[in-house]
Amino acid sequence: MNNHTSKQSWTRRNCIGKGSFGVVNLAVDHGLTFAVKSVEKNNSNLVHSLENEIRILKSLSSPYVVSYLGDDVTCEFSSVYRNLHMEYMSNGTIADVAGSCGLMDLRSYTWCITSALKYIHSRNIVHCDVKGTNVLNGNIRGMAKLADFGSAIELGVSCLVTRGSPLWMAPEVVRGEYIGPESDVWSLGCTVIEMLTGKPAWQDQGAETLRLIGYSNQVPELAHSTLLSDDLRDFLDKCLKRDRSERWSCDKLIQHKFLLSCTSPSSPQIMMKNDLSPRCVFDWCDSSSSSCESTLDTCRLSMTPCNAKQRIGKLALNSGVNWETEGWEVVRHVDETTTCEYSEESVSGSGGVNWEYTASYYYMNEVVESTSSDARGTMVDWISRDSLDLYRCYMYVWIEKMFQMIVLNLISVIYYTQWLTLTPSLHHI
Numbered sequence: 184m185n186n187h188t189s190k191q192s193w194t195r196r197n198c199i200g201k202g203s204f205g206v207v208n209l210a211v212d213h214g215l216t217f218a219v220k221s222v223e224k225n226n227s228n229l230v231h232s233l234e235n236e237i238r239i240l241k242s243l244s245s246p247y248v249v250s251y252l253g254d255d256v257t258c259e260f261s262s263v264y265r266n267l268h269m270e271y272m273s274n275g276t277i278a279d280v281a282g283s284c285g286l287m288d289l290r291s292y293t294w295c296i297t298s299a300l301k302y303i304h305s306r307n308i309v310h311c312d313v314k315g316t317n318v319l320n321g322n323i324r325g326m327a328k329l330a331d332f333g334s335a336i337e338l339g340v341s342c343l344v345t346r347g348s349p350l351w352m353a354p355e356v357v358r359g360e361y362i363g364p365e366s367d368v369w370s371l372g373c374t375v376i377e378m379l380t381g382k383p384a385w386q387d388q389g390a391e392t393l394r395l396i397g398y399s400n401q402v403p404e405l406a407h408s409t410l411l412s413d414d415l416r417d418f419l420d421k422c423l424k425r426d427r428s429e430r431w432s433c434d435k436l437i438q439h440k441f442l443l444s445c446t447s448p449s450s451p452q453i454m455m456k457n458d459l460s461p462r463c464v465f466d467w468c469d470s471s472s473s474s475c476e477s478t479l480d481t482c483r484l485s486m487t488p489c490n491a492k493q494r495i496g497k498l499a500l501n502s503g504v505n506w507e508t509e510g511w512e513v514v515r516h517v518d519e520t521t522t523c524e525y526s527e528e529s530v531s532g533s534g535g536v537n538w539e540y541t542a543s544y545y546y547m548n549e550v551v552e553s554t555s556s557d558a559r560g561t562m563v564d565w566i567s568r569d570s571l572d573l574y575r576c577y578m579y580v581w582i583e584k585m586f587q588m589i590v591l592n593l594i595s596v597i598y599y600t601q602w603l604t605l606t607p608s609l610h611h612i
């Protein structure tokens with residue numbers, strides 16, 4: 184979209200947000216929807232803040248920072264407005280979901296904010312107002328973008344005046360001593376606590392809180408939460424050091440073990456590698472399974488023993504049983520005492536997996552064919568089918584034994600009746 188500086192081509196719609204530095208409206212321009220942050224031209228303080236935001240946002244380009252789309256001046260209802268056009272984020276802010284988001288979302292949001300800060304810090308920009316209401320929810324679950332650069336500063340360019348929201352401010356900022364990337368890291372820690380608890384990191388007690396933040400030895404109390412894992416506690420500890428030189432930089436924080444399991448949320452689904460890794464065979468999320476197609480959560484739901492039972496049930500129903508003797512063949516026979524390591528020749532594509540068996544197995548031809556085509560991808564099927572086929576095998580042996588018994592009984596009955604018929608004649612002789 185081009186800058187709109189002449190005739191207003193767009194229409195202002197409903198208000199979607201209000202802050203101390205402006206009003207944000209939805210806007211439409213030839214079917215294109217975007218967000219417009221506006222301030223009245225005659226309020227020099229607000230205009231100064233918006234001009235600062237326009238200049239900084241214009242220079243940034245990151246998937247984790249709300250996108251600049253243009254700026255203009257408009258005359259509406261006899262007032263003159265300075266406007267910043269941004270991409271419209273329709274899912275509210277992370278403050279709206281704070282206190283109710285799960286660990287997966289919390290980790291993902293934290294990853295996005297840390298990535299945004301890492302990016303802007305590399306460009307010598309300090310946000311100065313990191314908090315829940317300034318982080319907008321993305322269209323993909325767990326995705327978030329940093330917004331509201333009205334208080335941001337360019338190191339070495341802007342003059343350093345105390346900026347931001349007091350309850351998220353770093354001690355050195357409250358004392359008016361210093362503003363830098365480290366101050367954003369403190370605010371990041373406060374924002375993570377806000378996401379965890381749904382409340383600001385510090386209880387708002389006015390001047391007393393400012394004294395606590397700026398001049399005590401205290402750090403925000405970590406609420407007792409089931410989400411507070413050791414990794415998360417350590418991550419917060421690295422952000423909330425009162426001595427700013429001890430705080431980790433965002434470059435380092437993005438490598439922290441709490442965030443390490445996140446991959447880029449710019450992909451269609453935010454994948455949490457740890458969460459998706461199967462911990463046992465029944466945890467395996469089969470990519471071909473329809474239950475895994477939608478969200479990660481439904482995928483996680485499908486990774487339950489119940490699902491494994493369903494999968495075994497499905498196999499039993501779908502693959503039908505061939506009770507013909509010719510349909511069976513011994514594909515491996517291992518002594519009770521021996522273990523067997525399958526080579527790549529014996530199971531194509533198995534990639535040297537150590538398959539150890541301590542019993543004899545029978546496989547139906549069809550099962551062997553389907554598994555050997557992609558042994559690695561269907562490891563779970565192998566294991567599930569092992570259980571199923573072992574069961575089939577028992578049935579088969581049982582029926583065979585029954586058949587043998589019936590035949591033997593028939594033979595003995597025949598011999599017995601013949602003996603009975605012969606005996607009288609023998610007596611007679």
Ligand SMILES: Nc1ncnc2c1ncn2[C@@H]1O[C@H](COP(=O)(O)OP(=O)(O)OP(=O)(O)O)[C@@H](O)[C@H]1O
Pocket residue numbers: 199200201202203204205206207218220249269270271272273275276316317319330331332333
């Ligand atoms: N691009 C956007 N898309 C959707 N909603 C937005 C967008 N930008 C801002 N908002 C909404 O408007 C609110 C106020 O915006 P913003 O924080 O930029 O204003 P502000 O006056 O600088 O606020 P603050 O008082 O926090 O400094 C946000 O909390 C958010 O709810």
